[in-house]
Amino acid sequence: MNDLVVETKGLTKRYGKRAVVDRLDLHVERGQIYGFLGLNGAGKTTTIRMLMGLIHPSAGSARLFGRAVPAERMQVMRRVGALVESPSYYAHLSGWDNLKVVATLLDVPDRRIGEVLAIVRLTGDAKRKAGDYSLGMKQRLGIAAALIGSPDLVVLDEPTNGLDPAGIHEIRDLIRRMPREHGITVLVSSHLLAEIDQMATSVGVIHGGRLIFQGRIEELRARSREHVRVEIDRPADALVAASGLGARLTEAGDALVLDSTSPSDAANLVRALVARDIGVFRVEERRLSLEDIFLELTGEAGAA
């Protein structure tokens, strides 16, 4: 049995000559929280719109639970809940009425409206007009609407956009609970790596419409090579002095970077520098942060 909840093959969307989404092969497995990461304008929302059958791909195909969208969307959309871009709500209706509109179309009992309102903690504000809600409440209302049909897949497009730290924390918590408590697979997009890092189990990085990384978040983190950085006073001479250490040494401004963390390598380097009377100010072990890796990935893709 195919355990891929979302699968796209060569998914492409062109506007004129520009490919906004370029030959995307997404794989989201059941039970994952898939972080869809990319800068603003990288093609995240366009991809999600194609997954939801809201726009037609220029080329390639998308499948949800093995069913082609948009061709078979009527059969599969019952199992999908989504919050696409900014939250959609009828400003003149109460939060409860907003959910009732969706519940009516999905033929869901009113009891479920109360449940999802409780999940997103809007029970106390259910009777207020949605137009008077704060941005965070509107966002939560949108998530409640996505959850109301008890979906197996929830697609959330930048769900924490414009929220304050408390709101971000709350939504992140909510997303992390979905697979655990409700068996829901989550596809969540963001332009913030830190956010994806805190909740996703898998990650896809999109840049300029192309998927430049896809895999478990640990694999991404494994790329965070450690190195030793040595700050010195005469970099030019230093490189010659330490040439015995081989090619793993590079000069970076007024420092040397040793692409190794073995204690003996570091000790040998310092010994060689001191022997040549070169001043050593600082020796530190450094790690590429996920942010650095992200920038490196997107930088490479941008240059290619």
Next chain:
Amino acid sequence: MSELTHAARAAAPAPRRTPVLAYLAADWRRMRRTWLLPLTLMGPLGVTLMGVILFLMAGEPRLKGFRAGGLTGWEVVTGELGMVQVLALGLGAALLASMIVDVEHRSDTWKQMLGLPVSRGMVYGVKFAWAAALLAVSSVLMAVGYVALMVWLHLGPLPWAALATIAVLPWVATLPVLAFQLLLSTSMRNQALPLAVGVLTPIFGMGMSTMAAWMPWRLITQAMTVAVGGVVAGGPGESLTWLTPGVIVGLSVAWVVVLVSAGAVLLARREV
């Protein structure tokens, strides 16, 4: 993990087709607290009040024909208000069509609604059905308004057949314009153009003898002419043509089928 997903699946109802009633009910909930319902009442009320003012200001000159026995009471009231009703129907159709889709434009809810397992054609068809229903309510209320005026002015026995005709036939003849306006209002976010078209076309359409009689805007005038049983005052040159009530209904249905289908296809293809 597999157990969790299995449990979730079992809890979710099996996929099935959304019933028409659900579409209707969802749209009804959306329409509440909007201007759609007040507008439905205000249209006929406004035309009736205009009649009241007209007869209060210069009642006797207007009733001269009736007093002399040349005109029936029915001819007097429809002579004053028939053309106003034609304008109100055209304008009302434009406003209803615009407001019923602007609810979605303004709240940016197309993407939410069309992401649900709903048929886009049904979504569109139901919007048309609701706008048509509201316009029907207005038309019936307008007939009630005529009754009120006739009773108030003691204009003789009520012509029930003519009243029934004026409640139904002009409404049917307005549906093509409604379908056209809905198409226009759905296809663009900014409602300025659809509303401008909706305001101007009835004004030009009704007096414009150069426009073919089977065109939507002329149909309303023709229907009204039939309903009042002859030449409508204020519509110079408008007289009974080859358009019998049966032909008017047939043409209207044909226009509605073509225009609503076109709108449904447009929404189905639309990228949201």
